[in-house]
Amino acid sequence: DAKTTQPTSMDCAEGRAANLPCNHSTISGNEYVYWYRQIHSQGPQYIIHGLKNNETNEMASLIITEDRKSSTLILPHATLRDTAVYYCIVRVALSSSGDKLTFGTGTRLAVRP
Amino acid sequence: DTGVSQDPRHKITKRGQNVTFRCDPISEHNRLYWYRQTLGQGPEFLTYFQNEAQLEKSRLLSDRFSAERPKGSFSTLEIQRTEQGDSAMYLCASSPRPPTTDTQYFGPGTRLTVL
Numbered sequence: 001d002a003k004t005t006q007p008t009s010m011d012c013a014e015g016r017a018a019n020l021p022c023n024h025s026t027i028s029g030n031e032y033v034y035w036y037r038q039i040h041s042q043g044p045q046y047i048i049h050g051l052k053n054n055e056t057n058e059m060a061s062l063i064i065t066e067d068r069k070s071s072t073l074i075l076p077h078a079t080l081r082d083t084a085v086y087y088c089i090v091r092v093a094l095s096s097s098g099d100k101l102t103f104g105t106g107t108r109l110a111v112r113p
Numbered sequence: 114d115t116g117v118s119q120d121p122r123h124k125i126t127k128r129g130q131n132v133t134f135r136c137d138p139i140s141e142h143n144r145l146y147w148y149r150q151t152l153g154q155g156p157e158f159l160t161y162f163q164n165e166a167q168l169e170k171s172r173l174l175s176d177r178f179s180a181e182r183p184k185g186s187f188s189t190l191e192i193q194r195t196e197q198g199d200s201a202m203y204l205c206a207s208s209p210r211p212p213t214t215d216t217q218y219f220g221p222g223t224r225l226t227v228l
Binding site for chain 2: 034036041042043044045046049085087093095097098099100101102103104105106
């Protein structure tokens with residue numbers, strides 16, 4: 001799996017958009033970008049994933065650059081409950097043999113009141 | 114709740130004792146993963162099952178660790194002769210088989226403390 005680089009920590013004000021960047025300059029053509037988050041003492045929670053098109057769901061938006069070497073997770077209106085560690089992971093998806101997730105240390109997002 | 118469940122949520126044991134954890138995946142998810150997470154680090158892969166077959170094991174999975182998924186449904190992870198370095202959060206995840214998706218969904222974890 002390609003290595004990802006994320007800032008160690010970020011903060012944003014409650015109600016504002018949180019934009020979390022991720023660099024994955026060695027991503028391969030068949031690797032997807034996944035985002036998970038982990039709230040203190042809980043299991044990781046799946047947020048969103050994409051291959052090359054921008055994606056949006058009820059939790060967040062994922063913007064992937066045209067060259068696919070970086071992406072940004074956007075939480076449009078951050079709340080205090082969004083305070084968590086956010087992990088950006090690239091992996092081969094939809095393979096017949098399964099593929100583990102390789103987590104880095106993620107970005108610790110603190111949402112301020 | 115139809116998510117991944119793990120039992121127990123917390124386990125405190127003395128060094129040298131054996132412990133066993135259970136994971137119940139989301140119904141009809143045929144893939145099951147175990148991860149371990151130590152303080153301040155991201156989860157690390159331990160092992161992977163497709164149905165009842167254990168298809169991949171990390172070198173982190175020493176001889177004291179064994180995982181099973183006898184009927185392709187729930188899974189157990191046993192640690193024999195526990196050591197203080199085994200203290201960690203043990204996470205289970207499950208995913209369906211492609212073609213539609215193979216996104217992994219995690220359980221709440223079992224936190225192990227070895228005294």
